[in-house]
Each structure stands twice: as structure tokens, then as C-alpha cells.
Amino acid sequence: MAGFDAIASVNITDLKKNPMTVLERPKGKPIAILNREVRVAYLVPAKIYEKMLNILEDYVLSEIVRKRQKQIHKAISVKLEDL
Secondary structure, eight states: OOOOOOSEEEEHHHHHHOHHHHHHTTSSSOEEEEETTEEEEEEOOHHHHHHHHHHHHHHHHHHHHHHHHTTGGGOOOOOGGGO
16 A cells, blocks of 8 residues: 655654654654554644545545435425425
């Protein structure tokens, strides 16, 4: 699997020693967490995480729209006054 575009990396030991220093270092960019030089996790700032969730939600909703567009032949014509 391809890596996330992290601007910095830190090993777990350094993260445990002083987490706030680690979080402040990359100035709002993702940080790769390493265990024995292997990426095991990412720390993502809250703003980026929220943006990622919004993009994911938009994608899920677009998939619902595509699925329903394929079912347009099942639609029933209704007048607004009848509702």
C-alpha cells in the first residue's frame, strides 16, 4: 500500500516522550509514526481529518446518486399537490 504524504516522521519512543513537541513540528501536516523504521500509523491534524471525512462523505453520497440514477426507470410520476 502506498504511503500517505507525511511531511515528517517520528518513532514511537519519541512520540511517547513528548507528544506535543512532535505535534507542533510539522506545522499542520501529517506525521508518519514509525516502529522499527516501518510506518505503523499517521497523526493527522484535526482540520485535515475533518476535510478527509467531508471528502469521504461526498464520495459516499455520490455513489448513492449514481446507484439511484440507474434506477430512474422505476420512478413514479407524482404531482406536488398529491403529496
